[in-house]
Amino acid sequence: MNFQYLSKIRQQNPLVHNITNLVSAHFTANGLLAIGASPFMSSTLDEMSQVPAIADALVINMGALSITQVEAMLVAGKAMNELGKPVVLDPVGAGATAYRQQIAKKLLSEIRFSAIRGNAGEVAFLAGVDWQAKGVDAGCGHADVAMLAKDCANRYGCVVAVSGAVDYVSDGDVVFTINNGTPMFPKITASGCLLAGVCGAFLAVANPSEALQAVVAAAGSYAVAGELVAARLEQTQLGQFYVGLMDCLGAIDDDTVAKFAKIDEYQGGLS
Amino acid sequence: MNFQYLSKIRQQNPLVHNITNLVSAHFTANGLLAIGASPFMSSTLDEMSQVPAIADALVINMGALSITQVEAMLVAGKAMNELGKPVVLDPVGAGATAYRQQIAKKLLSEIRFSAIRGNAGEVAFLAGVDWQAKGVDAGCGHADVAMLAKDCANRYGCVVAVSGAVDYVSDGDVVFTINNGTPMFPKITASGCLLAGVCGAFLAVANPSEALQAVVAAAGSYAVAGELVAARLEQTQLGQFYVGLMDCLGAIDDDTVAKFAKIDEYQGGLS
Amino acid sequence: MNFQYLSKIRQQNPLVHNITNLVSAHFTANGLLAIGASPFMSSTLDEMSQVPAIADALVINMGALSITQVEAMLVAGKAMNELGKPVVLDPVGAGATAYRQQIAKKLLSEIRFSAIRGNAGEVAFLAGVDWQAKGVDAGCGHADVAMLAKDCANRYGCVVAVSGAVDYVSDGDVVFTINNGTPMFPKITASGCLLAGVCGAFLAVANPSEALQAVVAAAGSYAVAGELVAARLEQTQLGQFYVGLMDCLGAIDDDTVAKFAKIDEYQGGLS
Numbered sequence: 001m002n003f004q005y006l007s008k009i010r011q012q013n014p015l016v017h018n019i020t021n022l023v024s025a026h027f028t029a030n031g032l033l034a035i036g037a038s039p040f041m042s043s044t045l046d047e048m049s050q051v052p053a054i055a056d057a058l059v060i061n062m063g064a065l066s067i068t069q070v071e072a073m074l075v076a077g078k079a080m081n082e083l084g085k086p087v088v089l090d091p092v093g094a095g096a097t098a099y100r101q102q103i104a105k106k107l108l109s110e111i112r113f114s115a116i117r118g119n120a121g122e123v124a125f126l127a128g129v130d131w132q133a134k135g136v137d138a139g140c141g142h143a144d145v146a147m148l149a150k151d152c153a154n155r156y157g158c159v160v161a162v163s164g165a166v167d168y169v170s171d172g173d174v175v176f177t178i179n180n181g182t183p184m185f186p187k188i189t190a191s192g193c194l195l196a197g198v199c200g201a202f203l204a205v206a207n208p209s210e211a212l213q214a215v216v217a218a219a220g221s222y223a224v225a226g227e228l229v230a231a232r233l234e235q236t237q238l239g240q241f242y243v244g245l246m247d248c249l250g251a252i253d254d255d256t257v258a259k260f261a262k263i264d265e266y267q268g269g270l271s
Numbered sequence: 272m273n274f275q276y277l278s279k280i281r282q283q284n285p286l287v288h289n290i291t292n293l294v295s296a297h298f299t300a301n302g303l304l305a306i307g308a309s310p311f312m313s314s315t316l317d318e319m320s321q322v323p324a325i326a327d328a329l330v331i332n333m334g335a336l337s338i339t340q341v342e343a344m345l346v347a348g349k350a351m352n353e354l355g356k357p358v359v360l361d362p363v364g365a366g367a368t369a370y371r372q373q374i375a376k377k378l379l380s381e382i383r384f385s386a387i388r389g390n391a392g393e394v395a396f397l398a399g400v401d402w403q404a405k406g407v408d409a410g411c412g413h414a415d416v417a418m419l420a421k422d423c424a425n426r427y428g429c430v431v432a433v434s435g436a437v438d439y440v441s442d443g444d445v446v447f448t449i450n451n452g453t454p455m456f457p458k459i460t461a462s463g464c465l466l467a468g469v470c471g472a473f474l475a476v477a478n479p480s481e482a483l484q485a486v487v488a489a490a491g492s493y494a495v496a497g498e499l500v501a502a503r504l505e506q507t508q509l510g511q512f513y514v515g516l517m518d519c520l521g522a523i524d525d526d527t528v529a530k531f532a533k534i535d536e537y538q539g540g541l542s
Numbered sequence: 543m544n545f546q547y548l549s550k551i552r553q554q555n556p557l558v559h560n561i562t563n564l565v566s567a568h569f570t571a572n573g574l575l576a577i578g579a580s581p582f583m584s585s586t587l588d589e590m591s592q593v594p595a596i597a598d599a600l601v602i603n604m605g606a607l608s609i610t611q612v613e614a615m616l617v618a619g620k621a622m623n624e625l626g627k628p629v630v631l632d633p634v635g636a637g638a639t640a641y642r643q644q645i646a647k648k649l650l651s652e653i654r655f656s657a658i659r660g661n662a663g664e665v666a667f668l669a670g671v672d673w674q675a676k677g678v679d680a681g682c683g684h685a686d687v688a689m690l691a692k693d694c695a696n697r698y699g700c701v702v703a704v705s706g707a708v709d710y711v712s713d714g715d716v717v718f719t720i721n722n723g724t725p726m727f728p729k730i731t732a733s734g735c736l737l738a739g740v741c742g743a744f745l746a747v748a749n750p751s752e753a754l755q756a757v758v759a760a761a762g763s764y765a766v767a768g769e770l771v772a773a774r775l776e777q778t779q780l781g782q783f784y785v786g787l788m789d790c791l792g793a794i795d796d797d798t799v800a801k802f803a804k805i806d807e808y809q810g811g812l813s
Contacts (some may be wrong), residue, residue, distance in 0.1 A: 015406045022567040023583050025293040029460035034509050039460065040364070040406040041294050044336045047370035054367065054406060065586045066610070068337070093582070096596065099589035135557045135582040135596060187792070189571035189581065238576050239788030246510030250458070286677045296564040300731035305780050310731065311635070311677040312565050315607045318641035325638065325677060339608070517781030521729070 002258040003217035005202045010036035014056035014204035018197055019043040019073050021063030021092070024190035027242075028061075031194040034249035035221075037201040043072045052079035056086075056204035059197050060111070062103060063092040063190075070103055077111035086114040086203035086211070090196035094118065095125030096135050108156055114203050115159040115215050116152065117196040119186075120145050123162045127152040146175045146266050159215045161199065163192055167219045168266065171212040178216070179262035180223035182230035184241045191245075195222050220261040225252050227260065273529040274488035276473045281307035285327035285475035289468055290314040290344050292334030292363070295461035298513075299332075302465040305520035306492075308472040314343045323350035327357075327475035330468050331382070333374060334363040334461075341374055348382035357385040357474035357482070361467035365389065366396030367406050379427055385474055386430040386486050387423065388467040390457075391416050394433045398423040417446045417537050430486045432470065434463050438490045439537065442483040449487070450533035451494035453501035455512045462516075466493050491532040496523050498531065544800040545759035547744045552578035556598035556746035560739055561585045561615050563605030563634075566732035569784075570603075573736040576791035577763075579743040585614045594621035598628075598746035601739050602653070604645060605634040605732075612645055619653035628656040628745035628753070632738035636660065637667030638677050650698055656745055657701040657757050658694065659738040661728075662687050665704045669694040679728065688717045688808050701757045703741065705734050709761045710808065713754040720758070721804035722765035724772035726783045733787075737764050762803040767794050769802065 015038045018028055025041050032039040042051060045068050052058070058080045060073045080087045089111075094104040104126060116126065124131030127148050146168050153160040153172035162168045163185075167178035185191045199218040206214035229244035286309045289299055296312050303310040313322060316339050323329070329351045331344045351358045360382075365375040375397060387397065395402035398419050417439050424431040424443035432440045434456075438449035456462045470489040477485035500515035557580045560570055567583050574581040584593060587610050594600070600622045602615045622629045631653075636646040646668060658668065666673035669690050688710050695702040695714035704710045705727075709720035727733045741760040748756035771786035 021583070022293045022564045023571050024568070026295070026297055026460060026568055029294050030509065030513070033458050033460055034507075038406055040367075041292070042335055042364075044370065046336070046338075047368040050368035050370060064584055065588070067588075093584075096582075097589040097592035099586065099592060135580055187575050189568060189575055234793070236576075236792035237789045238572065238792040239785035242572070242788065243510035243514055243785055246513065247508045250507035250509040251505070293564045297566070297568055297731060300565050301780065301784070304729050304731055305778075309677055309679050311638070312563070313606055313635075315641065317607070317609075318639040321639035321641060514781035514785055517784065518779045521778035521780040522776070 002254060004254055005205055005214060005217050006035065006221060006252065006254045008205040009201050012205050013038050014201055015040055015054055016057050016059060016197060016200045016204060017051050017055040017076065018059045018061065019069065019076060020061035020193060024061060024063055024193035027190045028194045028197045030246055031249055032197050032201060034246050035198060035201060043069050045072045045075065048072045048075040049079055052076060052083055052085065055080065057088065057200035058085065059088045059090065059200040060107065061090040061092060061193050061196060062094065062100065063193060065103055073107060074110055081112050086200065087111060088196050088200045088203065089113045089116045090193055091116060091118045091122045091126060093135060094122040101125065113156065113158045114211050115161065115199050116156065117161045117163065117192065117199050119163050119192060120148060123148050123152050123160060127155060146268055150175050159211045161215050161219050163195060167223060169212065169216045169219055175266035176216045177264050177266050178220050178223050180220065180227045180260065182226045184230045184235060184238065185226050187238050188242050195219065198222050216263060220263050221252060221257045224257050224260045225249055273525060275525055276476055276485060276488050277306060277492060277523065277525045279476040280472050283476050284309050285472055286311055286325055287328050287330060287468060287471045287475060288322050288326040288347065289330045289332065290340065290347060291332035291464060295332060295334055295464035298461045299465045299468045301517055302520055303468050303472060305517050306469060306472060314340050316343045316346065319343045319346040320350055323347060323354055323356065326351065328359065328471035329356065330359045330361065330471040331378065332361040332363060332464050332467060333365065333371060334464060336374055344378060345381055352383050357471065358382060359467050359471045359474065360384045360387045361464055362387060362389045362393045362397060364406060365393045372396065384427065384429045385482050386432065386470050387427065388432045388434065388470050390434050390463060391419060394419050394423050394431060398426060417539055421446050430482045432486050432490050434466060438494060440483065440487045440490055446537035447487045448535050448537050449491050449494050451491065451498045451531065453497045455501045455506060455509065456497050458509050459513050466490065469493050487534060491534050492523060492528045495528050495531045496520055544796060546796055547747055547756060547759050548577060548763060548794065548796045550747040551743050554747050555580050556743055557582055557596055558599050558601060558739060558742045558746060559593050559597040559618065560601045560603065561611065561618060562603035562735060566603060566605055566735035569732045570736045570739045572788055573791055574739050574743060576788050577740060577743060585611050587614045587617065590614045590617040591621055594618060594625055594627065597622065599630065599742035600627065601630045601632065601742040602649065603632040603634060603735055603738060604636065604642065605735060607645055615649060616652055623654050628742065629653060630738050630742045630745065631655045631658045632735055633658060633660045633664045633668060635677060636664040643667065655698065655700045656753050657703065657741050658698065659703045659705065659741050661705050661734060662690060665690050665694050665702060669697060688810055692717050701753045703757050703761050705737060709765060711754065711758045711761055717808035718758045719806050719808050720762050720765050722762065722769045722802065724768045726772045726777060726780065727768050729780050730784050737761065740764050758805060762805050763794060763799045766799050766802045767791055
C-alpha cells in the first residue's frame with residue numbers, strides 16, 4: 001500500500017488538539033511537529049468550546065485526569081462531533097482503577113470517536129474481556145488480540161488500533177496486522193500517546209470514509225519509523241531511541257513507509 | 272556588540288521563576304540551567320506571594336491556563352512589580368481563542384511587564400493588528416513585523432521581541448533586527464517559551480535601564496546557539512537539534528555570541 | 543558490595559506510583575522504564591485510594607503543589623502505610639517558601655516514609671538546621687552533611703539520602719558515603735526527582751528490613767550511571783548527558799555497579 005497522508009500533513013499542517021497529561025505533552029507536541037502537524041495542547045475548560053472551530057482533529061488522552069479535565073474532554077469532544085471532525089481516544093490505564101473504568105465509559109457514551117488507540121490491556125477492558133493489565137502497561141492475557149480489536153470496534157462503532165509487538169487495526173469488519181515496530185517502543189514513556197496523536201493528524205487530512213485506512217497508515221508509519229531507528233541501536237539505548245525517533249519522524253515520507261511496511265489483512269479465523 | 276550577560280548569569284546564578292505549562296516546563300528548566308540560571312517552576316497559588324522575595328525575574332507563559340493559574344500569575348506579577356523586579360510575558364496563542372484574548376488583556380492591564388516575547392501572530396493580536404495566526408503557531412500576515420514590534424512596545428510601554436526568521440526587538444523607539452537562527456526552531460515545541468525564559472535570565476542580571484539591550488542580547492544569543500547547532504545537522508534531525516541546543520546553551524559564551532551575532536538597528540522607514 | 547536489586551527490578555517490574563510535577567514527570571517515567579520498573583504517574587484524587595492496591599512503591603515529590611495534589615499525597619501515602627508498602631519523599635524546595643515548609647511538615651506528620659531523598663538544603667530544613675538554600679537548588683551551608691543525614695533520619699525514623707558531590711545515606715545509626723557521580727547531575731533538571739523514583743523502585747523489590755541497603759544501592763547505582771556517562775562528555779554537553787543517562791540506566795547491571803561504586807561507611811566522628 002502506498003498512502004499519501006504524510007505528504008498531505010506536511011502540506012496542510014493540520015491543527016491537532018490534544019487534551020493530554022503531564023507525562024506525554026512535550027513528547028507528543030514534538031512528534032506532531034516532526035511529522036508536519038501543528039499541536040495545540042490545551043485542556044483549559046474555558047476555551048474548550050472555542051478550540052474545535054480551529055482544530056482539525058482532537059485527541060483525548062486519559063493519562064492524567066481531574067474533574068475539570070474530564071469536563072474539558074466532554075465539551076471539546078461533543079463540539080468536534082457537532083462539527084463532524086475526527087476525535088481519537090487513548091484510554092490510558094482504562095482498566096487500572098475503578099475511577100478510570102468509570103471515566104472511560106463516560107467518554108465512550110457521550111462522545112463518538114473516530115478511532116481508539118490503546119494497548120491490549122486497555123482495549124480488552126473496553127471490549128469487556130478479562131485481561132491482566134498492569135497499571136498503564138499492557139500486561140498479558142489469553143484472548144486473541146485480533147478478536148479484541150474487532151469486538152471493540154464493533155462495540156463502539158469506530159476504528160480500533162491495538163498496539164503491541166504486532167499492531168492490529170480493525171473497523172469491526174476487517175482486521176489489518178502491522179508487522180513492524182520494535183520492543184523499544186514500550187520502554188520509552190508516552191510512545192503510545194504519541195501514536196494516538198499521530199492517528200489524529202492522519203485522520204485530520206483523511207476523507208471521513210477512509211478512517212480505517214488512515215489509522216492503518218498512521219500505525220504503520222509510526223511502527224516503521226521506530227523499526228528503522230531501533231535497527232541501528234542496542235536495545236538498551238533508550239535515550240538515543242527517543243532522539244532518533246524524533247529525527248526519523250521529521251524525515252520519514254510515504255515512499256519510505258510503503259517500502260518497509262508489512263501490512264496485511266488478518267486471515268486468522270475471525271468469527 | 273559584545274554583551275557580558277552570559278558571564279554575569281553564570282556568576283550570579285539568578286533565580287528565574289516561571290509560571291508555565293506542561294509542554295514547556297521540563298525543556299525551559301533545562302535550558303535555563305544550561306545557561307547558568309536557577310529555574311523555579313511553581314504556579315502554586317499558595318506560595319505565589321512568597322516566591323517574589325527570592326526570585327530575580329518572573330516569566331509568565333500563557334501556554335496552558337486555568338483559573339487558579341491566572342490568579343497565580345496576577346499575584347506573582349504584582350508582587351514582582353512592587354519589588355521592582357523584571358517580569359516577562361510569553362503570550363502563547365494570545366489570539367487563538369476568545370478566552371486567551373481576554374486573559375492576555377487582563378494580564379497586560381494588571382501587571383507592568385519589562386518585556387513581551389512572542390511570535391508575529393501573538394504580537395499582532397496584542398498590537399491590535401489583523402493577522403492569520405494558527406493556534407499557537409505564528410501563521411502569516413501582511414503587516415510589517417518591525418512596525419508590529421514598535422507599536423506593541425509603545426502600547427504597553429515595554430520591550431517587545433518578535434521571534435521569526437528574523438527577530439525584531441523594540442522598545443517603542445528603535446528597532447533591532449537579529450539575522451540569526453534556523454527554521455528548526457519552530458519545529459521543536461516550546462522553543463519560544465524557552466527564549467522567554469532566557470529573556471528573564473538576562474533581565475535578571477541587567478540594569479533596569481538596559482532592558483532593550485538585555486532582550487536583544489538574549490534573543491541574539493539564543494538565535495546564534497540555534498544557528499550553530501543547525502549548521503551541522505539535516506533540517507529534519509529535530510531530536511538531535513533538541514539535544515544539540517542544550518549542549519550549545521551549556522557551552523556558549525559572550526565572545527561566541529559577539530562573533531556570530533548579526534544584530535542591526537532597523538532602518539526600514541519606521542514612521 | 544554487590545547488590546542484586548537491578549536484576550530483581552528487571553525480573554519483577556514493580557509498579558512505582560509517582561505523585562510528581564510537570565517538570566519531572568516525563569523524565570522520571572523514562573528513567574524508571576529504563577531500569578525495568580513500571581511507572582504510574584497519576585495524582586488524580588479520585589483514584590488515589592485505588593492505586594495503592596496495585597502499586598509496589600509510592601514516591602511523593604513536592605515539586606509542584608496544589609491543594610488537590612497535597613490531598614492526593616495524603617490519601618495515597620496513608621493507604622500505602624496501611625498496606626505496609628514503601629513510600630519515598632522528595633522534599634523539593636522544602637525550605638524555599640513558608641507554604642512548602644508547612645506542606646513538608648504536614649506530609650511528614652501524617653505519612654510514615656521509608657526514605658527521604660533530597661539535597662542538603664532540603665534535608666537541612668527538615669532536620670531543623672539553618673542553611674542557605676536557593677529555591678529548589680541545594681545552596682550551601684556549614685553544617686556537616688553526614689550529621690544532617692543522621693539527624694534527619696533519627697527525627698523521622700526513616701532512611702535519609704542527601705544528594706551532592708558526595709551522597710550521604712543514613713538510617714539514623716550508621717552513615718554511608720557514595721563517592722560517585724558528576725557535577726553534571728545538578729545541571730539537568732529533575733535529576734534528583736528521578737533518583738527519588740529510583741529509590742522507590744529499589745525499595746519495591748527489597749525486604750522491608752533492608753531499607754538502608756536498598757537506598758544506598760539506589761543512590762550508588764544512579765551515581766555510577768551518571769559518572770560513566772559524564773566520563774566521555776564535556777561538562778557542558780548537558781543534552782547528551784540527558785540522553786546518555788537514559789541509555790546507561792537501560793544498560794547498567796548490578797555487576798557494573800559493584801565494579802565502580804565507591805561506597806563506604808562514614809567514620810568522620812559522628813556523635
